[in-house]
Amino acid sequence: MRIGARRRSGPGWKRIAGAGRAVLALGGLAAYGVFAVPRVAPACGEAIVRTRDAFWHGGESADEALEEVRGKIYMDALKKIRQTIPPDAAYYLVPIEGEGAAFPVRFDLAPRRPILLQEVRPGSLPLPGAPRWVVLARVFGAGPEIVETREYFRRESGS
Amino acid sequence: MNAGSPLPPALGGIALFLLAGSGVLRFFPALRERPFFRRMAWAWLLGVAAVGIALFGASHLLHAPLDGRSAWAVFLGLALLRFVPQRTAANFESPRSRAALATRIVLLVAAALATLIVAGLLSNSVSEAVRDHDGPMTWDATARWIRAEKSVNAAVLREPHWYVSHPQYPLLLPLMQVATQEAFAASDDTRVIRPLYAVFLAAFLLVLYDVASRRAGRMAAALATLSAALVPFLSSNPKYGGAGTTYSDVPLGCFWGAGFLLLLEPGLRPSTGVAAGMLLGATVLTKSEGAPFALIALGIGVAVRLHRAHRRALPKARALVPLALAGLVTAASFLLLVSWNREIPNRFDEDYVTKLRTAPVVAMTLARLPEFPKAMWNSMTEEWAWAGFWWCVPIILLTGARALSRRAAWPLLLAPAAALGVFMIAYGITGWPGTELVRVTFSRFLLQMSIPLFVLIAMSLDVSIREMRP
Numbered sequence: 001m002r003i004g005a006r007r008r009s010g011p012g013w014k015r016i017a018g019a020g021r022a023v024l025a026l027g028g029l030a031a032y033g034v035f036a037v038p039r040v041a042p043a044c045g046e047a048i049v050r051t052r053d054a055f056w057h058g059g060e061s062a063d064e065a066l067e068e069v070r071g072k073i074y075m076d077a078l079k080k081i082r083q084t085i086p087p088d089a090a091y092y093l094v095p096i097e098g099e100g101a102a103f104p105v106r107f108d109l110a111p112r113r114p115i116l117l118q119e120v121r122p123g124s125l126p127l128p129g130a131p132r133w134v135v136l137a138r139v140f141g142a143g144p145e146i147v148e149t150r151e152y153f154r155r156e157s158g159s
Numbered sequence: 160m161n162a163g164s165p166l167p168p169a170l171g172g173i174a175l176f177l178l179a180g181s182g183v184l185r186f187f188p189a190l191r192e193r194p195f196f197r198r199m200a201w202a203w204l205l206g207v208a209a210v211g212i213a214l215f216g217a218s219h220l221l222h223a224p225l226d227g228r229s230a231w232a233v234f235l236g237l238a239l240l241r242f243v244p245q246r247t248a249a250n251f252e253s254p255r256s257r258a259a260l261a262t263r264i265v266l267l268v269a270a271a272l273a274t275l276i277v278a279g280l281l282s283n284s285v286s287e288a289v290r291d292h293d294g295p296m297t298w299d300a301t302a303r304w305i306r307a308e309k310s311v312n313a314a315v316l317r318e319p320h321w322y323v324s325h326p327q328y329p330l331l332l333p334l335m336q337v338a339t340q341e342a343f344a345a346s347d348d349t350r351v352i353r354p355l356y357a358v359f360l361a362a363f364l365l366v367l368y369d370v371a372s373r374r375a376g377r378m379a380a381a382l383a384t385l386s387a388a389l390v391p392f393l394s395s396n397p398k399y400g401g402a403g404t405t406y407s408d409v410p411l412g413c414f415w416g417a418g419f420l421l422l423l424e425p426g427l428r429p430s431t432g433v434a435a436g437m438l439l440g441a442t443v444l445t446k447s448e449g450a451p452f453a454l455i456a457l458g459i460g461v462a463v464r465l466h467r468a469h470r471r472a473l474p475k476a477r478a479l480v481p482l483a484l485a486g487l488v489t490a491a492s493f494l495l496l497v498s499w500n501r502e503i504p505n506r507f508d509e510d511y512v513t514k515l516r517t518a519p520v521v522a523m524t525l526a527r528l529p530e531f532p533k534a535m536w537n538s539m540t541e542e543w544a545w546a547g548f549w550w551c552v553p554i555i556l557l558t559g560a561r562a563l564s565r566r567a568a569w570p571l572l573l574a575p576a577a578a579l580g581v582f583m584i585a586y587g588i589t590g591w592p593g594t595e596l597v598r599v600t601f602s603r604f605l606l607q608m609s610i611p612l613f614v615l616i617a618m619s620l621d622v623s624i625r626e627m628r629p
Contacts, residue, residue, distance in 0.1 A: 025626035028558030032382060032620060035551040039389040040272065046395055047279025054282035061163055062348035065288040088307065093322055100292075106322065107295035110347075111307030113315050116322035 066108070070139070077143030078108055084146055085112050085133050092117040092134040092149060105137040105144045120156035165350035169285055172339030172351070173358055175234040180206025182240035187434040189424070193369060200365030203358060204417055205434065207410075208441035209237050210338055211331040212492060215311060215444065219499045224309040225334075230342040262378040269381040273388040277361045280394060280403055284353035290397045294405030297325050302333035303347055306340060311499060319504040327500045327508065331444035332407050352405065359409045360394055360402035363387065363610070366413065370420040371614045374567055375621035383617035387609070392544035392602055399544070400603040407445050408603040414441040415452050416610025422460035422485060423570055425467070432481025435460075436488025443492045447511070448581060450496075452607070453489050455577045457482065459570045514588045524587025527594075531586060534594035538601040545602070552616065559619025571615050575608040 057065070067075040085091050093114040095102035106114050115131060126149045134152040136145040147155075180202030184191045190201045213233045217223040258266065289295060301323070304315045311330055315321045336352045345351045364384050371380035388394050397403040418438030421431055439456055442449040461482050468478035514520075539549040562568055582604050589596045605612075 021626050024558040025623035028555045028619060028623035029627065031551040031554035031558070032386065035546065035548050036382075036386055036389055039391075039546055043276055043389050043391075043395070044272065047275045050279040050283040054286035057286040058164075060286075062165075062288070062346055062350070065286070065348070065350055069288045069290050103292065103296040103300075103324070107300045107303075110300045110303035113304070114322040115320055 070104070070108075071143075073141075074139065074143035077138075077145065078105075081109065081133075081135060081144060081146045085109070085135075087111055089113070089133075090115060090131040092131055092152075094118070094134060094136045094152075096136050097138050097140065101139040102137040104139055105135065109135065120153055122157050124153065124157050126150060126153050163346065163348070165285055165345070165348050165354075168339060168343035168345035168351045169354040171343050172355060175238075175339070175342060176206040176210060176335075176355075177202050178206070179210050179234050179237035180204070182238040183209050183437075185241050185243055185245065187430050189428055189431045190434060197365050197369040200362040200369065201417070201434075203362045204366070204413055204441070205437060206237070207331070207335050208414065208437045210234065211334045211444060212437070212440060212495070213237070214334045214338060215330060215499070216495055218311040219495065222310070222312070225305060225311070225337055225341065226309055227341045227344060230338045233338070234342065258377055262376070262381075265378045266381045269385040272385060273364050276388045276394050277357070277364070280357045280360055281354055283397065283403065284357040285350050287350065287353075287397070289349040289353060289405055291399065291404035291406060293400075297328055298333050298407060299336070299349065299352070299405050300324075301326075301328070301330065302336040302340075302352070305330065305333060306337045312502065316503050319506060322507070324507045326503050327505050328447060329444040329449065329496055330499075331441055332405075332410060349405075353403075356405050356409065357402055359413050360388075363393075363402070363409060363413050363416075366417045366420075367610055367613050370417070370610070371617035373424075374614060375562075375617040376624065379617045379621035379624055382620050383613045386548070386616065387613050389546070390548055391546055393606060393609070396544065400606065406603065408606045411442060411445045411449060411452075412607045412609055414438045414445060415449070415456065415607065418442060418453075418485075419456040419460070419574055420610065420614065422456060422482065423463055423567075427464070427481045429481045429484055432484040433488055435481075436485035439485060439489040440492030443489060444496055448578075448585075448607075450493055451581045452578055453493075455574055455581075457486050457489065459574055459577070460485070463570055509589060509591075511585055511588065515584075518588050520584060520588055524584050527587050528583070530594050531583065531597060534597040535601050538598060539605070541602070552612075555616055555623075556619050559622035562618035562622045563615065565618070568615060568618060571611040571618075574611050578604075578608050 057068075060068075063075060063079070070078070088111070090113045091109070093102060093106060094117050114135075117134060130149055132149055134147045134149050136147065138144050177199060181199075183205045184198065184202055187201075187205075190198065190205075192198075193201065210233050213236075214225065214229065217229060217233070218225050223229050289299060301316070304323070305311050305313045308314060311334070315323060316326045335355055339345065339355060340347070340351060343351075364387060367387060368380050368384040371383050375383075391401075392399070393401045393409065395401065395403055400406045400408050402409045415438075418435045418441075421427075421435040421438065424431065435456075439453040442453045442456075461479065464478045464482055465475055467473075468475045536549075539545060540547075556563060563572065582601075586594070586597055591599075
C-alpha cells in the first residue's frame with residue numbers, strides 16, 4: 001500500500017475530521033448563543049413591563065387609550081370633528097401635512113367617508129351636493145381642524 | 160369590569176375563532192391528532208381562514224349582511240362541525256420517547272420564555288391603541304367602512320371618488336376584525352382588534368415548533384422557535400410590521416408557511432391537502448402577494464410529491480390527489496377575490512398588475528438589481544429590528560450545512576428564493592425612488608418567508624447538537 005493511502009485511511013484522519021466537525025458544531029451553537037443570550041433579558045423585561053402597564057391602563061376608555069398615542073391636543077380636536085360630522089356622512093380631507101398625517105386622521109374619523117381635496121382652483125366653488133365639511137389633516141401642532149366647505153373654498157380660491 | 164373594556168370582546172373573539180377552528184379540525188385527522196397546544200395553533204389558523212372565507216363569500220356572493228347574526232351563524236356553524244360523527248376515533252399522537260434531561264430543560268426554558276413574550280404582547284395589545292402606519296392606512300380603515308355598510312361590496316370601495324388607499328387589497332383580516340366586533344357589539348376601539356393579531360405570534364411559534372420538530376430534533380426545534388420569539392421585529396415592535404401591529408405580514412407568514420409545510424409532509428393525506436388549500440386560500444385573501452406565493456407553494460408541493468412517487472415507484476396521479484384538492488380550494492379563494500376585485504376601481508395604489516402587463520419588467524428589474532443587495536442587507540442588520548439575528552444565521556446554516564444538503568431542505572430553500580424573486584420584480588417596477596421600497600418593506604417580507612427559514616435553522620442546529628452529543 002502506498003504511504004499516502006495509509007495516511008488518508010488511518011484513525012488519525014478520522015480524529016481530525018471529527019474534531020473539525022465538533023469545532024463547526026460549536027461555532028454554530030455559539031453563533032446561536034451570541035444572538036439569543038443577550039436578547040433574553042431585554043425581551044423578558046419588556047414583557048414584564050408590558051404586563052404591568054396593562055394593569056395600570058386597564059380602566060382607560062378607547063379615547064383615553066388613543067390620547068396616549070396621539071396626544072391631548074389632537075384628541076380634543078378629533079372629538080370636536082367627530083361631534084360635528086355624523087358617522088355616516090362624507091367630508092373633504094386635505095392632507096396639509098402630507099399623506100403621512102392624512103392616514104391617521106382618516107382612520108380616526110372612519111367610518112365617515114373622505115373625499116381627497118388637494119387643491120382649490122382660483123374662483124371655484126363647491127359643487128351642489130358636496131360634503132358640508134372640510135377636515136385639514138394634521139397630526140402635529142394644533143391637530144386636525146374642521147372648516148365649513150364654503151368657507152374653505154372662499155379662503156383658498158380667493159373668491 | 161370597566162364599562163367599554165376591550166377585554167371581553169377581544170377574548171371572546173379569540174375563543175370563537177379557536178372554537179370554529181376546532182370544529183373544522185374534525186375533518187383533518189393529521190392535525191386533529193396533534194398535541195393540545197399545537198392543535199390549538201392549527202385551529203386558530205384554520206378558524207380565521209374558514210370564518211373569513213365564509214363571511215367573504217356570504218357577503219359578496221349571497222349579499223348576506225355583515226352583522227352579529229351572520230358572525231354568530233358562521234362561528235357556531237363551524238364550531239358545531241366538531242360533533243359530526245367520525246368514522247374512526249381520534250388517534251392522538253402518543254408521546255414520543257422520554258426526552259433526555261438536557262432536551263427537557265431546553266424545551267422548558269424555551270416554552271417559558273416564549274410564553275412570557277407572548278403574554279407581554281397580548282397584554283400590550285389589549286391596553287394600548289394601534290400605533291402602526293399600514294394598518295390604519297388600509298385594513299383597519301377598510302374594516303370600519305365595510306362594517307358600517309355591512310357588506311364587503313361597500314360603496315366606499317366601489318365608487319371611485321372616495322379616498323381609500325389600496326381599495327383592492329384582500330379582506331380576510333378586516334373580516335376577522337369585523338366578525339369579532341359584530342359578534343360582541345364592540346365599539347371601534349382598536350384594543351379589541353390588536354389582540355387578534357397578537358395571537359398570530361403564538362400560532363406562529365407553535366406551528367413552527369410543530370413542523371420543525373418533525374424535521375429536526377425537539378431540542379433544535381425549541382431553540383429555533385425561541386430565536387423567533389426573541390426577534391424584536393416579529394414579537395415586540397408596535398409600529399413597523401410584526402405581531403404587535405395590525406400589518407398583515409405575520410398572518411400571511413403563518414398561513415403561507417403552515418400551508419406550505421403541510422404540503423411537504425410525508426404520507427400526505429387528501430384531507431391534509433384540503434387543510435393546506437384552506438391555509439393557502441387564506442394567504443391569497445390576506446395580501447396581494449398571497450396569490451403568487453400560494454402558486455409557489457403548490458408548484459413546489461407538486462414537484463416534491465412527483466419526485467417522491469417516482470422514487471417509490473408509486474402511481475403519480477394518486478400521489479397528486481392531495482395537491483389537486485389543495486389547488487382547488489386555493490383556486491376557489493382566488494376566484495372569489497377576482498370576482499370581488501372586478502367591481503372595485505383601483506386607485507391610490509402602486510397597481511403592480513397593470514405594470515406587469517405594460518412595463519418592460521425584465522429590463523427594469525435588471526437595471527435596478529445591483530442596488531438591491533446593499534439595501535436588503537441594511538434592512539436585515541437594523542439593530543432595533545433584528546438585534547444581530549441575520550449576522551448569526553449564515554454561521555448557523557453553514558456550520559450545519561449537512562442539513563441543507565438533505566433532500567428535505569431543498570423545498571425550504573426554494574420557496575423563499577422563489578418568493579424573493581416575486582419581491583425583486585416588485586422592487587424593479589415600482590414607482591418608488593431608488594431602493595426606498597426595499598427599505599420600507601424588506602424586513603416585513605422576511606417575516607412572510609420566515610417559517611421555512613426557521614425550519615432550516617432548526618435542521619442546521621440539529622446537526623450541530625448531534626455532533627456535540629457524547
